[in-house]
Amino acid sequence: MPVTLNTSDADFEARFADMLSAKREDSADVNDVVAGIIADLRAGGDRVLCELTARFDRLELTPERLRFSPEEIAAEVARVSPEDRAALALAAERIRAYHARQMPEDASWTDPDGATLGWRWTPVSAAGLYVPGGQAAYPSSVLMNAIPARVAGVGRLVVCVPTPGGVVNPLVLLAAELAGVDEIYRVGGAQAIAAMAYGTASIAPVDKITGPGNAYVAAAKRQVFGRVGIDMIAGPSEVLVIAEGAQDPDWLALDLLAQAEHDADAQSILITTDPALAHAVAGAVDRILPTLPRAEIAGASWRDYGTIIIARDLDEAAALSNRIAPEHLELCVDDPEALAAKCLHAGAIFLGAHTPEAVGDYVSGPNHVLPTARSARFSSGLSVLDFLKRTTLARLSPGALAAIGPAAMRLAASEGLQAHGASVEARLALLNERGAE
């Protein structure tokens, strides 16, 4: 049985606050190493990229071989089974359909003063997607990052994926192909982030970099931010399941374990109004856990961070959820819509017993790149908007300038900005002259 809290216990508030503020991540300080790699890459370009790939990925490359050729991609992709291909294609199609609905609209209107105002959305010209190598090379993440970029209309879409010892996951290449990626480079780590941000002779720079990665990749993204845009820096994954009444304990246990098997730092929390269900789920976790291939990881996560909370009622559960602001929120209750309306801060909500979080990781359509570590209080999952930017537009008729210009002059004067006021005044003077003629 993991940590079990009851909201009616005297020490509940203190223990819940401890849980909220617990750090689940080692923050290895790799900033200096990464700064060195970025500086070297900027100075040495492709040569440094090849050197670092030889050192870290045990792979000898030349600048010509940094990029996967179409033939190499075709050969790898041909190894994918028809079943895997069909599943990935279904996922791609559903993710595309969901994100297509996110495209925002331009606007333009003329107000009563004669000012034509509005805005316009345009895509980022070029985006780079980082894909981790080895065990964490998830083809699903390629789809989740690349498809919103393509839907947004990004002109050039680049993937960097390390291939330690020259080994690549064919499903990653297939996912890139299904998502419409233009260029794939077999480089990784901080050097790949630096190459995409600053460019080399072989890799043209991009404007925005997204995608998960280890501590070096995360530090490199932070350091190149400003030069390029980046997505969030994600922390360990987490799920909150709120359940009541007649739920199947095994289903809930599997949902908690699905989160726990990601990472020993992941966190799975169950809030239930039913102490008997809490007990049954804890028992089911203990029974199922040893049967999992990733039992060691999932077990460490459940032991260190797994939490079960007994709440008085669903309103109290919703209030706790709002303090947790979970990345994933599963509502296994009789009226999930009513409860969802009270859960104000969450990356993604899964409603009802037939919507396990795992379908959201792959095929339901919404993005699986979501805010972690309580940041759903102020941020959102990855979307088409991350690959667009908005330009505001204003056109004043002479009459509009005459109507609102004097207020601008007054405010400019109050802020001591004389030329601001004069730039309006000069135009109004001519309008007045013309009016007087």
Add this chain to the structure above:
Amino acid sequence: MPVTLNTSDADFEARFADMLSAKREDSADVNDVVAGIIADLRAGGDRVLCELTARFDRLELTPERLRFSPEEIAAEVARVSPEDRAALALAAERIRAYHARQMPEDASWTDPDGATLGWRWTPVSAAGLYVPGGQAAYPSSVLMNAIPARVAGVGRLVVCVPTPGGVVNPLVLLAAELAGVDEIYRVGGAQAIAAMAYGTASIAPVDKITGPGNAYVAAAKRQVFGRVGIDMIAGPSEVLVIAEGAQDPDWLALDLLAQAEHDADAQSILITTDPALAHAVAGAVDRILPTLPRAEIAGASWRDYGTIIIARDLDEAAALSNRIAPEHLELCVDDPEALAAKCLHAGAIFLGAHTPEAVGDYVSGPNHVLPTARSARFSSGLSVLDFLKRTTLARLSPGALAAIGPAAMRLAASEGLQAHGASVEARLALLNERGAE
């Protein structure tokens, strides 16, 4: 005459690239000082806040006096002239009307497989707005930050503004009142940012912090990012004016100088197809500059960063604009809409000769907090969206899970995540049993 480049010169590309990569800002490294202030504030709360305010702002406070009382605000606001009040109210109303149109819509639909999908926007619960003290205390910035937050539905809106020697700008308080700010604290610097991020006994923590500030404030925002959301870290301001033909050189000169008078690090660029106009504008700047109260600042900016570029035609001008990705783009040409369609990366576009950039700083309606230093390639100005977050929603019917669940199981297996697959399989097994009954 400032730097004048001609796109037909042999060395144009090199000189233009130099201009693009020139750094206009001293990046004083204040990170260690700021980290110390944040740690002190977290440990000492209000006591530290009062100590630092005494030291940096020469103002002795007690925790009870950190916050402006309604009577203090009313007394200060009463000092504002009716003309200034009317101008600020007009600005507030126009900014509110513009931003109200930015509210995004929720969505929900059921796809043919029986999956009900969608998303929901909710406001950040509490936001904090930093307002610099002294000369840079711009009431217009209070409106530009606070009104989008209020339009978004932020529940609690806080302002922190330093009052060196106890002096406050009444227009700042009036702007806060017009925008609907809930609490105003007379604290500034990194300590104010830390107080809003972590909270003290007197100041409850917020979820998002926006607003401009000096190097200490900027560093503090970077350091508390993750604990709370922040807006962009803005660099020196900039304008690009594209002009052709029969434009009034004085108007263009004043627009360039309005930018230059902000800051010695600001940058004003003119691109024109007409060498005679270039010459006339340069002459007008030289004539007007000495007459400005802020001639020293504007003169330094124009001398160090002012640039005039002679382009072959407007297509070439648009291509250069896209490489500059200016914060403010003024199109003083015969057909500004046609040119705007070719200018893909800009924070805000001002169309036509009667839309000086200065009206956008105050009263036209769009936000004046805009991406600087070429970041319009990948980011947007402040908007209602900065105070909202999106939660994705999914509810699968049993039939939908049966339709798309197997693909999720397949992909989970390919990624080695057994519990993910099992959480779907357990549900499908029961559905199959029921189907077989």
